[in-house]
Amino acid sequence: xxxxxxxxxxxxxxxxxxxxxxxxxxxxxxxxxxxxxxxxxxxxxxxxxxxxxxxxxxxxxxxxxxxxxxxxxxxxxxxxxxxxxxxxxxxxxxxxxxxxxxxxxxxxxxxxxxxxxxxxxxxxxxxxxxxxxxxxxxxxxxxxxxxxxxxxxxxxxxxxxxxxxxxxxxxxxxxxxxxxxxxxxxxxxxxxxxxxxxxxxxxxxxxxxxxx
Numbered sequence: 001x002x003x004x005x006x007x008x009x010x011x012x013x014x015x016x017x018x019x020x021x022x023x024x025x026x027x028x029x030x031x032x033x034x035x036x037x038x039x040x041x042x043x044x045x046x047x048x049x050x051x052x053x054x055x056x057x058x059x060x061x062x063x064x065x066x067x068x069x070x071x072x073x074x075x076x077x078x079x080x081x082x083x084x085x086x087x088x089x090x091x092x093x094x095x096x097x098x099x100x101x102x103x104x105x106x107x108x109x110x111x112x113x114x115x116x117x118x119x120x121x122x123x124x125x126x127x128x129x130x131x132x133x134x135x136x137x138x139x140x141x142x143x144x145x146x147x148x149x150x151x152x153x154x155x156x157x158x159x160x161x162x163x164x165x166x167x168x169x170x171x172x173x174x175x176x177x178x179x180x181x182x183x184x185x186x187x188x189x190x191x192x193x194x195x196x197x198x199x200x201x202x203x204x205x206x207x208x209x210x211x212x
Contacts, residue, residue, distance in 0.1 A: 121164035128157035
């Protein structure tokens with residue numbers, strides 16, 4: 001199981017590398033929102049490669065903050081919020097506060113920040129559902145399946161709905177030595193492969209002008 005997990009993780013890293021490569025080549029075509037998606041993919045790429053060099057628990061404490069801050073900005077642009085700047089600043093300050101409290105009282109840098117990751121998963125699920133609602137109710141979007149942000153939010157909903165249960169239980173299952181832990185880890189990697197491969201596909205066929 002361990003060998004299979006390592007093999008799938010290497011496949012996952014290759015897919016992230018390809019996504020970054022596609023993003024760099026097509027960056028000038030991207031609209032403002034898709035550029036944020038590229039930054040999220042780049043962030044995942046950097047964090048996963050760093051886990052090969054540094055303890056992943058430390059990395060996830062910092063990467064999780066950047067990830068939720070960027071995806072919230074993407075959300076604010078998607079739903080066309082009138083108070084983007086204020087909400088963005090408030091969001092950033094709030095998440096930094098949550099992370100500090102979690103580090104000091106619950107999960108130090110040497111432990112997996114499953115509390116924050118679970119909370120982030122829950123928030124992204126809500127963001128995804130609301131963003132999809134706004135997209136589906138927008139009469140100006142005629143060709144829904146050609147609208148890239150519909151697909152990105154669908155991918156986020158899929159990824160983080162599954163990830164929510166993963167982060168909520170993984171630390172407990174690891175401590176109790178659950179016999180199916182390796183299977184869960186493999187399924188999580190497979191989910192990441194599917195989602196980022198799909199994102200790479202959307203970026204590769206990104207239209208010269210996003211069709212709405």
